[in-house]
Amino acid sequence: MGSATGDPHILFFPFLAPGHIIPAVDLAKLFASRGVKTTVITTPGNAPSIQPSIDQANDSCSLRHPIALSLLPFPAAEAGLPAGCENPIAIPLTNLDMRARFVAAIELLQQPFARLLRELLPDAVVTDFLLPWTQDVAAELAVPRLVFHGTSLFFLCASHSIDRFKVLESVPPGSAESFVLHGLPHRIEMRRSQIQDFSKMPGIMEFYDRCKNSEERSYGVVANSYYELEPDYAEHYRKVVGRRVWNVGPVSFCNGNEIEKSRRGDKTSIDCNQCLSWLNTKKPGSVVYVCFGSMYKLPIAQIREIALGLEALDTPFILVVRDVRGNDSDWLPQGFEDEVAGREKGLIIRGWAPQILILNHEAVGGFVTHCGWNSCLEGVSAGVPMITWPMYAEQFFNERLIVEVLKVGVGVGVKEYADLGEERRVVAGEEIRMAVGRVMDGGEEAEEMRRRARELAEMARRAVEEGGSSYVELGELIQELIERRKTAGTE
Ligand code: UDP
Numbered sequence: 001m002g003s004a005t006g007d008p009h010i011l012f013f014p015f016l017a018p019g020h021i022i023p024a025v026d027l028a029k030l031f032a033s034r035g036v037k038t039t040v041i042t043t044p045g046n047a048p049s050i051q052p053s054i055d056q057a058n059d060s061c062s063l064r065h066p067i068a069l070s071l072l073p074f075p076a077a078e079a080g081l082p083a084g085c086e087n088p089i090a091i092p093l094t095n096l097d098m099r100a101r102f103v104a105a106i107e108l109l110q111q112p113f114a115r116l117l118r119e120l121l122p123d124a125v126v127t128d129f130l131l132p133w134t135q136d137v138a139a140e141l142a143v144p145r146l147v148f149h150g151t152s153l154f155f156l157c158a159s160h161s162i163d164r165f166k167v168l169e170s171v172p173p174g175s176a177e178s179f180v181l182h183g184l185p186h187r188i189e190m191r192r193s194q195i196q197d198f199s200k201m202p203g204i205m206e207f208y209d210r211c212k213n214s215e216e217r218s219y220g221v222v223a224n225s226y227y228e229l230e231p232d233y234a235e236h237y238r239k240v241v242g243r244r245v246w247n248v249g250p251v252s253f254c255n256g257n258e259i260e261k262s263r264r265g266d267k268t269s270i271d272c273n274q275c276l277s278w279l280n281t282k283k284p285g286s287v288v289y290v291c292f293g294s295m296y297k298l299p300i301a302q303i304r305e306i307a308l309g310l311e312a313l314d315t316p317f318i319l320v321v322r323d324v325r326g327n328d329s330d331w332l333p334q335g336f337e338d339e340v341a342g343r344e345k346g347l348i349i350r351g352w353a354p355q356i357l358i359l360n361h362e363a364v365g366g367f368v369t370h371c372g373w374n375s376c377l378e379g380v381s382a383g384v385p386m387i388t389w390p391m392y393a394e395q396f397f398n399e400r401l402i403v404e405v406l407k408v409g410v411g412v413g414v415k416e417y418a419d420l421g422e423e424r425r426v427v428a429g430e431e432i433r434m435a436v437g438r439v440m441d442g443g444e445e446a447e448e449m450r451r452r453a454r455e456l457a458e459m460a461r462r463a464v465e466e467g468g469s470s471y472v473e474l475g476e477l478i479q480e481l482i483e484r485r486k487t488a489g490t491e
Pocket of ligand 1: 019264294320354355371
């Protein structure tokens with residue numbers, strides 16, 4: 001059942017974590033901007049972080065259908081979780097039992113999701129790769145399900161190669177041994193130590209197998225990427241992996257003005273005007289922005305090394321510290337914060353930063369990133385070269401894409417995967433100084449990276465404009481769903 005106007009109706013259901021919810025809301029805004037009726041599904045505890053962004057889009061009056069938000073009650077008590085634990089951020093990193101309960105609670109959303117789907121009967125659902133049961137519910141009601149991974153096509157192809165050639169079977173987890181990813185468009189080597197050790201989390205392999213199996217049965221994949229960014233992998237994904245994929249990104253471009261950029265994600269911990277005024281005092285391309293995404297909590301020892309590394313450079317910086325891990329209240333070297341603030345050298349944001357607002361300011365010339373895909377793509381879209389510091393999930397793969405394939409970044413030198421909450425090597429201030437220096441020193445290597453980054457950003461901007469590749473692919477998908485409904489209506 002589409003809308004009364006005949007426009008298709010699509011539901012968006014991201015996994016309950018900011019790195020999934022934020023791009024899914026952008027995706028909904030993107031579809032809505034093309035006349036599609038859209039509904040975002042989440043739980044009450046996650047609503048406050050996205051409501052302002054949705055309200056902003058709806059208030060702009062440019063949408064034919066306001067974006068709807070539908071909330072499924074989160075079964076915290078049934079899963080044995082405290083009330084309000086609706087997001088991995090609310091769970092202590094080292095508490096594996098609570099993490100398992102969180103995953104179990106998400107499984108319990110299946111029935112309420114099925115009820116909602118029966119009630120709304122949309123023309124399609126776009127649901128997270130990590131919600132495999134949405135495929136079964138959708139299939140039962142003959143609603144096409146599109147999978148949203150929220151990661152690079154490069155990673156999806158690499159992951160397919162690892163499965164296909166069973167590489168992990170012959171290399172023990174954690175070993176420094178490297179191997180080539182067979183069959184990919186580029187020669188890519190990975191170390192075993194950069195890939196998750198599945199034996200540490202019982203049941204995780206079975207879960208991923210379920211996710212993959214449900215994806216194989218799905219209608220196709222919607223990717224937050226653009227064809228020109230990873231054309232070889234878009235082709236590989238279609239021809240070798242065998243998926244139908246629509247590249248519609250970068251989705252963050254749907255946040256055009258400063259208000260939209262500053263309302264994206266959580267409530268910012270800094271006044272955005274203050275942040276912009278600070279950036280306005282800096283020379284173009286002179287500031288390095290340091291942020292490790294929405295989940296990672298820096299240990300105190302690491303913050304101190306970052307501070308030392310940044311202090312040893314002339315480069316002004318913005319350092320985002322979401323939450324400090326450890327009990328020491330003195331988490332920066334003595335006097336550091338007052339000192340850098342006094343000299344206007346650095347801005348420390350404790351909490352949520354307006355990331356895309358910052359990255360798109362002309363003063364920003366480098367981005368120290370943990371290589372979450374949203375951050376990578378936001379860096380690329382802003383034309384900012386990166387200092388890559390992968391930690392977990394698929395971040396080591398995204399690093400390969402940024403450093404080796406796109407050549408718009410340098411690695412800080414991390415070689416070991418460590419899950420959230422696990423101990424990891426503290427990267428020394430000197431290593432940080434050297435890597436940031438390579439990107440910010442204005443030398444030949446840095447200028448070449450900067451030139452390529454600008455080129456990719458320009459391509460990204462063109463991709464989402466009318467007639468651009470992402471604009472066209474999105475239009476084709478919407479048209480296909482409209483045709484599908486017409487055909488179904490005549491059967
Ligand atoms: N983000 C932000 N402010 C912050 C931290 C993160 O706006 O202080 C946004 C960032 O722009 C990105 C998302 O949160 O869109 C993080 O996603 P990513 O894939 O980079 O990493 P994750 O948080 O999933 O590890």
